Every structure is written in structure tokens, then in C-alpha cells.
Amino acid sequence: MVNSRFSTAEIRLLFLATVLVPGDSKVFGICELSQVLHYQLDVPLADLPMWLCIAYYESNYNTSAVGPLAEDFGLFQISKLFWCDPRGNVENAGKVKSAPPNVCGLKCDRLLDDDISDDVACARTVFQEHQNFEGDGFKAWAVYEPKCKNVGPLVPDWCFPPNYVPINISSKAYDNSI
Numbered sequence: 001m002v003n004s005r006f007s008t009a010e011i012r013l014l015f016l017a018t019v020l021v022p023g024d025s026k027v028f029g030i031c032e033l034s035q036v037l038h039y040q041l042d043v044p045l046a047d048l049p050m051w052l053c054i055a056y057y058e059s060n061y062n063t064s065a066v067g068p069l070a071e072d073f074g075l076f077q078i079s080k081l082f083w084c085d086p087r088g089n090v091e092n093a094g095k096v097k098s099a100p101p102n103v104c105g106l107k108c109d110r111l112l113d114d115d116i117s118d119d120v121a122c123a124r125t126v127f128q129e130h131q132n133f134e135g136d137g138f139k140a141w142a143v144y145e146p147k148c149k150n151v152g153p154l155v156p157d158w159c160f161p162p163n164y165v166p167i168n169i170s171s172k173a174y175d176n177s178i
């Protein structure tokens with residue numbers, strides 16, 4: 001429920017400030033993240049619990065999270081050792097065995113902003129490489145086996161209430177009122 005202390009106009013301003021400021025980092029709520037992952041970024045509902053679990057234990061849903069050695073970035077704590085380049089050098093994009101690799105073709109700070117589309121695309125690349133290499137793409141994340149592998153249904157029912165219709169999916173807007 002929307003907090004009744006705020007007027008509709010104030011809520012609208014807060015909402016716009018949340019979704020329209022490019023480059024800012026963001027701390028997601030679980031429903032918000034679930035809806036963005038599913039409705040905007042085509043993550044199947046069946047896969048949401050695992051991605052949410054990994055994001056929770058890696059970053060606590062905070063896109064500005066940086067690992068203790070400044071090697072891991074963002075919501076999914078993607079490593080600069082293989083997947084992104086701190087300087088934005090993309091000449092080795094897509095080349096797993098190149099040195100230095102930047103498989104996702106991203107400057108690492110792109111993994112810290114509030115646009116998680118490139119993070120999810122990169123996480124899918126990480127997943128696929130590990131799927132090919134180890135037979136289980138989630139093994140790329142250290143939290144997977146101790147925290148997430150046997151995860152139950154983590155997405156609260158109220159994130160996807162019956163007959164819920166997401167608002168204006170194509171404009172990067174989502175319903176953060178539930």
C-alpha cells in the first residue's frame with residue numbers, strides 16, 4: 001500500500017524521481033525487482049527465485065554494491081576479472097579467453113547504475129558460460145550453493161497479485177506501490 005502520509009502528487013514526483021534519473025544507483029524492493037526482471041527483462045517466473053536469491057545475497061538488491069576488493073560490481077556482483085573492464089576497454093568483448101577479457105563488453109561502472117538491463121544481459125552471459133563449462137550456470141556465483149541452490153519460492157505472492165497488470169512496461173515504469 002502507498003503510504004497515506006504522501007499526497008498523490010508527491011507520490012508521483014517520488015515515482016518519477018525513482019525511474020527517470022539516469023545513472024543513479026538504486027536499492028530495489030523485492031516486488032519491484034521481481035516485476036522489472038519478469039516484465040521488462042523477460043526473466044521467466046520460474047527463474048525469479050534463484051535470481052532474486054543471488055541478487056539478495058550478493059548485493060542486498062543494491063545496484064551500487066562493490067565487492068571488498070573492488071573486483072565485483074552491482075546487483076549480481078559481476079567480476080571485473082572476466083566480465084567487465086573498469087576502463088571501458090571493449091576490444092575483447094565476447095572473448096572469454098582473451099587477456100584482459102571483458103566478455104560482456106561493459107565498463108564496470110555500468111553495473112552500478114539504476115538501469116539493470118545491461119546487468120541482466122551480462123548475468124545471462126555469465127550464466128551461459130558457466131552452464132557450458134560446469135553444467136550449472138548458477139555455479140558462477142559463490143552464494144549459489146550455500147545460500148540459494150535449494151531455495152524455496154522466495155517471490156512473495158503479493159508481488160504478482162491475481163489480475164495484476166503492470167503499468168506502462170515499455171517506458172521503464174513499474175509499480176512500486178505494492
Ligand SMILES: [Ca+2]
Pocket residue numbers: 110111112113114115116117118119
Ligand atoms: Ca547497469
